[in-house]
Amino acid sequence: MPHTNSQYAKDRKVSRPGKKPAFLNKAKSKKSKSSTTASLSSAKSAAVDSAPLDPSIPANRQEQTALIRAFHAIEKKLASPGLTDPEERKKLLEERERLGGLKTYQEASVHGGDKSRGGESSKWLVKQIKELKIGLDVNKEKETKKVEPMILEDGTKVWPKVERRKLRLLDVGAIAGTAYAGYPWISTTSIDLNPQAPHVLKYNFFDFPVPQTEEEKFDIVALSLVINFEGSLVNRGHMLLHAHDYLLPNGYLYIVLPLPCLTNSRYLSHDRFSSILDSTGWDVVRKHDSAKLTYWLVRRKEGDGAKGDGKVWKREEVRSGIGRNNFVIVVKPGTEVERGVANAEQADAEQADAEEAKEQE
Numbered sequence: 001m002p003h004t005n006s007q008y009a010k011d012r013k014v015s016r017p018g019k020k021p022a023f024l025n026k027a028k029s030k031k032s033k034s035s036t037t038a039s040l041s042s043a044k045s046a047a048v049d050s051a052p053l054d055p056s057i058p059a060n061r062q063e064q065t066a067l068i069r070a071f072h073a074i075e076k077k078l079a080s081p082g083l084t085d086p087e088e089r090k091k092l093l094e095e096r097e098r099l100g101g102l103k104t105y106q107e108a109s110v111h112g113g114d115k116s117r118g119g120e121s122s123k124w125l126v127k128q129i130k131e132l133k134i135g136l137d138v139n140k141e142k143e144t145k146k147v148e149p150m151i152l153e154d155g156t157k158v159w160p161k162v163e164r165r166k167l168r169l170l171d172v173g174a175i176a177g178t179a180y181a182g183y184p185w186i187s188t189t190s191i192d193l194n195p196q197a198p199h200v201l202k203y204n205f206f207d208f209p210v211p212q213t214e215e216e217k218f219d220i221v222a223l224s225l226v227i228n229f230e231g232s233l234v235n236r237g238h239m240l241l242h243a244h245d246y247l248l249p250n251g252y253l254y255i256v257l258p259l260p261c262l263t264n265s266r267y268l269s270h271d272r273f274s275s276i277l278d279s280t281g282w283d284v285v286r287k288h289d290s291a292k293l294t295y296w297l298v299r300r301k302e303g304d305g306a307k308g309d310g311k312v313w314k315r316e317e318v319r320s321g322i323g324r325n326n327f328v329i330v331v332k333p334g335t336e337v338e339r340g341v342a343n344a345e346q347a348d349a350e351q352a353d354a355e356e357a358k359e360q361e
């Protein structure tokens with residue numbers, strides 16, 4: 001199942017023109033919620049025109065933003081338990097197709113990793129891996145083992161080649177699986193709900209087979225801009241718990257979130273996120289905030305805390321005031337993963353608030 005994707009490094013350079021992702025673009029002027037709605041409805045009205053929109057990513061920044069918002073709105077409605085009318089569902093699916101389908105949305109997200117925002121989120125992780133020498137302990141073990149030469153008839157000694165083990169990384173939400181393509185010493189297994197390249201496996205993280213042996217386990221699980229993509233608030237917490245199953249005892253979880261999820265949420269701050277991580281069995285090793293994103297590298301706790309303390313984390317206000325977003329991670333250990341039951345109304349409001357907060361930054 002694991003594979004390295006270094007052969008895709010070339011494609012990656014070709015397929016990543018210097019475009020900034022719409023969702024990271026700074027708005028020139030402060031936009032009100034009504035203008036947000038206006039751009040959404042203009043994208044939507046374009047969507048219901050009889051002719052399909054060009055499925056390529058729009059060059060214009062405002063159009064990109066409107067497109068991404070329209071996709072978000074449609075996805076949330078489709079996931080709503082309140083959506084029982086088959087006609088309404090059909091209409092939403094048609095709207096999504098006319099906007100170019102999920103593929104177009106993901107292509108827009110793929111462009112999020114380009115040079116204009118300082119490289120993909122993989123860049124920060126790779127720096128930490130090198131500094132912390134992650135994965136090298138396994139190699140060290142091998143290297144200290146006594147290696148005996150084979151002695152040929154003529155007395156020549158032939159030394160066996162000691163293979164260095166590659167660092168094993170599970171990239172969840174990998175889209176086109178390009179993030180770690182430029183690092184041949186990393187063996188990346190890439191999964192996505194909607195893969196955009198043949199080497200990316202089509203899997204929901206929650207259904208991806210759990211490795212049974214140490215050899216199959218990973219050094220790192222990456223959830224870069226995936227937790228905030230998850231519509232179910234409880235599943236966001238489940239992602240933190242579920243990641244343990246794929247990792248070696250000292251394995252790492254890498255999380256990237258849009259910065260406003262922690263700096264401008266009513267329900268989450270850096271401190272509370274740290275506490276949630278601690279409670280779900282993770283020690284924070286490194287963290288960093290860029291202008292738009294927050295990066296966290298956390299390691300599995302040892303001993304009793306290895307899979308968390310079982311505490312429930314509900315929505316609790318950590319800061320008040322207007323102009324906040326509602327991003328939250330709910331943790332309910334021992335409960336089932338939610339399937340297609342996102343609270344669309346809540347998630348819609350949260351999304352709109354988060355978008356607005358991003359634009360105001």
Ligand SMILES: C[S@@+](CC[C@H](N)C(=O)[O-])C[C@H]1O[C@@H](n2cnc3c(N)ncnc32)[C@H](O)[C@@H]1O
Binds near residue numbers: 121224230
């Ligand atoms: C915003 S993109 C992030 C892409 C990339 N990781 C990055 O950092 O730019 C989120 C991706 O996560 C995928 N995704 C969301 N939930 C997932 C899940 N439960 N299992 C697998 N992929 C998931 C989506 O399909 C989408 O392609």
